[in-house]
Amino acid sequence: MLKLITSAQMHEVDAHTISTEPIASVDLMERASKAFVCFFCNHFPDKNISIAVYCGTGNNGGDGLAIARLLKANQYENIDVKIARFSDHATADFDTNFTRLKEASVPFIELKAGDFPEENADVIIDALLGSGLNKPLSGAYADLVKHLNNIEKKVIAVDVPTGLLTEGVIDKDAIVLKADLVITFQRPKLNFLLPESASFMDDFVVVDIGLDENFIQNLDSNFELIEEKDVVKTVRPRKKFEHKGTFGHALLIAGQAKTMGAALLCSSAAAYAGVGLTTVCIPAPGLTALNSLIPEVMAIVREEKQMPEIEWDKFTVIGAGPGLGKDSTALMEALFANFKKSVVLDADALNMLSENSDWWQSIPENSIITPHVKEFDRLFGAHTSWWERLETAKKQAAEKKIIIVLKNQYTIITTPEGSQYFNPTGNSAMASGGMGDVLTGIITSFIAQKYAPAEAALLGVYLHGKAGDELALNNRSSVVLAAQVAAQVPVTLAKIIAQKNG
Numbered sequence: 296m297l298k299l300i301t302s303a304q305m306h307e308v309d310a311h312t313i314s315t316e317p318i319a320s321v322d323l324m325e326r327a328s329k330a331f332v333c334f335f336c337n338h339f340p341d342k343n344i345s346i347a348v349y350c351g352t353g354n355n356g357g358d359g360l361a362i363a364r365l366l367k368a369n370q371y372e373n374i375d376v377k378i379a380r381f382s383d384h385a386t387a388d389f390d391t392n393f394t395r396l397k398e399a400s401v402p403f404i405e406l407k408a409g410d411f412p413e414e415n416a417d418v419i420i421d422a423l424l425g426s427g428l429n430k431p432l433s434g435a436y437a438d439l440v441k442h443l444n445n446i447e448k449k450v451i452a453v454d455v456p457t458g459l460l461t462e463g464v465i466d467k468d469a470i471v472l473k474a475d476l477v478i479t480f481q482r483p484k485l486n487f488l489l490p491e492s493a494s495f496m497d498d499f500v501v502v503d504i505g506l507d508e509n510f511i512q513n514l515d516s517n518f519e520l521i522e523e524k525d526v527v528k529t530v531r532p533r534k535k536f537e538h539k540g541t542f543g544h545a546l547l548i549a550g551q552a553k554t555m556g557a558a559l560l561c562s563s564a565a566a567y568a569g570v571g572l573t574t575v576c577i578p579a580p581g582l583t584a585l586n587s588l589i590p591e592v593m594a595i596v597r598e599e600k601q602m603p604e605i606e607w608d609k610f611t612v613i614g615a616g617p618g619l620g621k622d623s624t625a626l627m628e629a630l631f632a633n634f635k636k637s638v639v640l641d642a643d644a645l646n647m648l649s650e651n652s653d654w655w656q657s658i659p660e661n662s663i664i665t666p667h668v669k670e671f672d673r674l675f676g677a678h679t680s681w682w683e684r685l686e687t688a689k690k691q692a693a694e695k696k697i698i699i700v701l702k703n704q705y706t707i708i709t710t711p712e713g714s715q716y717f718n719p720t721g722n723s724a725m726a727s728g729g730m731g732d733v734l735t736g737i738i739t740s741f742i743a744q745k746y747a748p749a750e751a752a753l754l755g756v757y758l759h760g761k762a763g764d765e766l767a768l769n770n771r772s773s774v775v776l777a778a779q780v781a782a783q784v785p786v787t788l789a790k791i792i793a794q795k796n797g
């Protein structure tokens with residue numbers, strides 16, 4: 296796991312690294328600038344492009360000055376620097392780099408508030424303000440940023456787009472210098488992982504600047520980014536002599552006549568993710584489709600809205616909700632009355648839960664809910680920002696002793712203990728119907744295979760996204776369908792297990 300930290304904590308790490316490595320702060324700035332330039336050179340190999348580096352007078356600006364000098368040393372000749380000296384204050388490392396810039400004969404001008412020259416460069420490097428932002432942009436900075444946004448050039452931001460808060464509620468009307476790419480130092484900033492940042496930046500990459508990792512990992516933060524090695528550590532390869540009884544029996548309660556696909560998707564995904572036995576509880580019209588699509592899955596046939604007699608005890612775990620319809624309360628009540636082990640609730644199970652809040656008392660501890668944003672707000676009330684959703688998830692997971700999987704580009708898994716894990720896998724080719732049903736099946740499958748529910752959520756979310764990445768990115772495919780992701784899971788899982796064995 297990579298611990299994700301606030302800008303205030305990043306400043307602590309900075310100070311700690313400077314005093315313990317030890318390294319002079321201006322040398323750390325040089326290292327950060329070199330890391331930026333190294334990525335930039337690979338990304339923009341054409342040395343003839345014209346580049347304007349806009350610098351503030353803090354350390355982000357200091358980085359900008361060092362970057363301009365280093366780019367010139369890397370044969371980018373078409374480079375100039377615009378310094379926004381809108382206050383009397385400049386940091387010492389800015390001043391040192393200003394001297395070095397002049398020594399290297401990189402051309403520069405100092406901008407005057409309200410009188411900005413025409414910008415003809417191909418690329419703008421934004422080194423105006425970074426993680427030191429402590430108030431919304433106003434005055435000359437705001438005017439400059441609006442001016443640069445209006446000319447619609449390619450913008451590469453140093454560490455943080457100027458004006459964007461790195462954590463806390465992002466004001467959707469904030470004045471931010473919109474970046475095509477952010478080359479950020481050491482860690483993704485928390486707000487980069489929340490959807491509101493998409494209005495201000497298209498993409499980001501993280502470059503290592505050699506800060507003290509041990510110190511970062513021991514900082515007090517409940518935010519973590521999942522890494523593949525965590526998943527490799529968690530998976531358990533199958534052993535000789537294990538049989539279907541070893542891997543549990545999952546029941547999925549899903550589907551109605553018109554949404555049978557959801558039941559087929561979640562139950563087939565459970566089977567592909569390796570559960571020993573899968574049963575799906577569906578209405579009769581789905582039986583032929585089920586048997587022809589995936590004969591390995593068994594069926595319990597029900598009246599559309601009524602549960603038949605079920606031997607509840609034989610199931611290790613039950614997943615419910617995909618395609619169930621909002622008027623299937625009798626099915627949910629039967630589930631809660633009879634089954635006391637972890638359940639996985641998704642889709643219409645969550646929509647019904649939001650209208651039957653007394654059900655919460657019957658949901659076993661360590662159960663998992665997998666809402667997308669609308670389902671999340673139906674359950675816990677309307678939110679105006681994702682930052683607030685993070686806080687609500689933490690509070691609700693603790694109060695209800697459940698695991699909340701809030702689905703998105705970077706799906707966030709919140710545990711009852713208050714940890715919040717961001718998942719890095721997955722891509723927009725996966726934004727198609729049924730994808731969540733597959734995730735429900737995968738997570739249910741891992742619980743059946745005796746992974747602890749939080750492990751099953753982490754493993755399931757990571758693998759689901761990774762399978763989608765393999766299908767979309769490796770094949771340059773712009774759309775991936777849910778059934779393809781389900782079928783890809785065993786292949787993706789095998790690659791993860793191979794790393795464990797290797």
Ligand SMILES: NC(=O)C1=CN([C@@H]2O[C@H](COP(=O)(O)OP(=O)(O)OC[C@H]3O[C@@H](n4cnc5c(N)ncnc54)[C@H](OP(=O)(O)O)[C@@H]3O)[C@@H](O)[C@H]2O)[C@@H](O)CC1
Nearest residue numbers: 309324327353354355424425426427428429430431432454
């Ligand atoms: N460990 C790392 O990651 C490393 C980080 N490094 C780099 O340091 C950067 C952080 O530098 P930084 O702390 O000097 O802050 P920066 O963003 O340049 O702002 C400067 C000053 O602007 C002010 N200010 C704030 N808001 C404002 C506003 N709205 N409008 C106008 N002014 C405003 C505020 O001063 P104040 O007004 O509070 O006196 C603030 O202090 C970081 O992003 C990275 O690029 C690397 O060099 C080395 C390793």
Ligand SMILES: Nc1ncnc2c1ncn2[C@@H]1O[C@H](COP(=O)(O)OP(=O)(O)O)[C@@H](O)[C@H]1O
Nearest residue numbers: 667702703704721722723726728729730731732
């Ligand atoms: N842009 C994206 N990046 C990563 N994952 C995505 C993206 N779009 C969708 N997904 C994943 O697809 C799933 C969609 O779930 P959901 O909205 O419940 O779909 P459905 O209701 O159609 O089954 C989630 O797991 C989500 O994380």
Ligand SMILES: [K+]
Nearest residue numbers: 421424455457
């Ligand atoms: K910046």
